[in-house]
Amino acid sequence: MKPVKHEKQAIKSLNEALAWEIRAALMYAHYAAYLKGRDRLDFEEHFSKEGEEGMHHAKIVRQIIADLGGKATTTPDPTPIPDVREADKMLAEALKTEEQAEKVYRELLPLFDHPTSWHHDLRHIMMDEEKAQIELKRLMK
Numbered sequence: 267m268k269p270v271k272h273e274k275q276a277i278k279s280l281n282e283a284l285a286w287e288i289r290a291a292l293m294y295a296h297y298a299a300y301l302k303g304r305d306r307l308d309f310e311e312h313f314s315k316e317g318e319e320g321m322h323h324a325k326i327v328r329q330i331i332a333d334l335g336g337k338a339t340t341t342p343d344p345t346p347i348p349d350v351r352e353a354d355k356m357l358a359e360a361l362k363t364e365e366q367a368e369k370v371y372r373e374l375l376p377l378f379d380h381p382t383s384w385h386h387d388l389r390h391i392m393m394d395e396e397k398a399q400i401e402l403k404r405l406m407k
């Protein structure tokens with residue numbers, strides 16, 4: 267038996283999470299490219315690291331969807347990525363994205379039996395989203 271309740275709903279929710287991860291990776295890569303001057307020194311590494319984390323999360327979520335026999339999305343969440351050029355606006359947009367990602371994971375976690383490795387992995391991703399918000403708020407002070 268698979269450690270998941272409401273398998274169809276779980277695949278749908280996982281795909282929502284995957285779409286947000288793909289969007290987050292795109293957003294961070296885009297913003298990293300447009301950082302200028304001191305902002306570049308301050309944030310380029312952080313944005314690149316967060317983008318890589320998004321791809322890492324996407325890999326885990328995609329694999330769970332595949333293991334469940336579902337079709338993983340290859341499309342980012344359609345929420346537009348505002349083309350801002352100032353670092354403080356990029357940080358504010360990043361915070362919104364991390365908050366949304368955490369919300370999606372928080373909603374999908376109850377669909378997975380606990381304690382199981384899928385639940386564990388998804389919970390860890392959710393905590394990464396939470397930690398990203400804490401760090402962004404520190405950077406925005």
Ligand SMILES: [Fe+2]
Pocket residue numbers: 287290319320323367391394395
């Ligand atoms: Fe993520």
